[in-house]
Amino acid sequence: MRIGELAEEVGVSTDTVRFYERSGWLPRASRRDNAYREYGDADVEHLRLLIDLRRLDVPLEDAARIAGWCHSGHCADSTAELPRMIEERREEIADRITGLQALDARLADLLGHLGRPRRSLAVLDGPCCETADNVVVAAEGGCPCCSSTPMVAE
Amino acid sequence: MRIGELAEEVGVSTDTVRFYERSGWLPRASRRDNAYREYGDADVEHLRLLIDLRRLDVPLEDAARIAGWCHSGHCADSTAELPRMIEERREEIADRITGLQALDARLADLLGHLGRPRRSLAVLDGPCCETADNVVVAAEGGCPCCSSTPMVAE
DNA sequence: CTTGACATTCGAGCCACTCCAAGGTCTCAT
DNA sequence: ATGAGACCTTGGAGTGGCTCGAATGTCAAG
Numbered sequence: 001m002r003i004g005e006l007a008e009e010v011g012v013s014t015d016t017v018r019f020y021e022r023s024g025w026l027p028r029a030s031r032r033d034n035a036y037r038e039y040g041d042a043d044v045e046h047l048r049l050l051i052d053l054r055r056l057d058v059p060l061e062d063a064a065r066i067a068g069w070c071h072s073g074h075c076a077d078s079t080a081e082l083p084r085m086i087e088e089r090r091e092e093i094a095d096r097i098t099g100l101q102a103l104d105a106r107l108a109d110l111l112g113h114l115g116r117p118r119r120s121l122a123v124l125d126g127p128c129c130e131t132a133d134n135v136v137v138a139a140e141g142g143c144p145c146c147s148s149t150p151m152v153a154e
Numbered sequence: 155m156r157i158g159e160l161a162e163e164v165g166v167s168t169d170t171v172r173f174y175e176r177s178g179w180l181p182r183a184s185r186r187d188n189a190y191r192e193y194g195d196a197d198v199e200h201l202r203l204l205i206d207l208r209r210l211d212v213p214l215e216d217a218a219r220i221a222g223w224c225h226s227g228h229c230a231d232s233t234a235e236l237p238r239m240i241e242e243r244r245e246e247i248a249d250r251i252t253g254l255q256a257l258d259a260r261l262a263d264l265l266g267h268l269g270r271p272r273r274s275l276a277v278l279d280g281p282c283c284e285t286a287d288n289v290v291v292a293a294e295g296g297c298p299c300c301s302s303t304p305m306v307a308e
Numbered sequence: 309c310t311t312g313a314c315a316t317t318c319g320a321g322c323c324a325c326t327c328c329a330a331g332g333t334c335t336c337a338t
Numbered sequence: 339a340t341g342a343g344a345c346c347t348t349g350g351a352g353t354g355g356c357t358c359g360a361a362t363g364t365c366a367a368g
Binding site for chain 3: 157158168176189
Binding site: 002003004018022034035036037 | 349
């Protein structure tokens, strides 16, 4: 398959795949006569693992190392380090799931309280949109904390 | 509380908090006489929500808007948009949890197969550490796919 | 009264993409 | 067989979101 299909399969952009290759985080793909990259099923699994690890915020260097070890054959020095790295990631995954469940509960709770405007809880000099003075906000025409509509003053 | 305690509580760096403020994504904190920022419990909750949303890869602008709506009082135009944004995020959270569970299962499976070196599955011209020619890898003294030890050739 | 932990500002640097320009290749409909 | 449009190539510049550093100020403990 070509790069577009690979990228689609894993859910990233073709730019990302090319960036990984040119930076050395993925091996150079084999090419067709027309220089197009050619990929197989193993490459899909390799990239998928790499991307899943990145989505855990594993630094690209570590993610590439783990994915490379798992998909590019055997490395003499992987025996000690790889299982440890994988275990660390599994612990991180468990923490993430716990955190996500807590966030979900919080958002559900917030949804239940919408429509009952509260007084400001934050320590503010005044509405945030009046104290914010940066260029981005001014250019966008709205305060990030309350869109373009002024907040109800306390 | 001062910025260090706030940052510690939420699990980010003080740099990040100052960056959010100077970029306008958080309201300007009230100051003590010595110009130190002063925060309260509501600010902890505001920042925590913002950071949790960022960890979901919600763009900073959206995350700041949601957190601001939830913690800085009532906005006239929030009634329609906010519940929709929150629902979207809850769906995203559900997807994330599913994905994380799948990744965990995959890593567990990989752990079970370690110690049994496999032949290369990837389509390679040769070992990745020999075909990679970028500066980073050379400078670090090892290929990201197999550390510094050459892979066993197929 | 110094040591050390904490705070301030602002600007530069960094990671991991993301976009762009200028061009080549392929398929398909007219 | 020709042109439109979808795909691919390269290399380099631009972006979002931090992260670090330098120079300096504040404050509690020994």
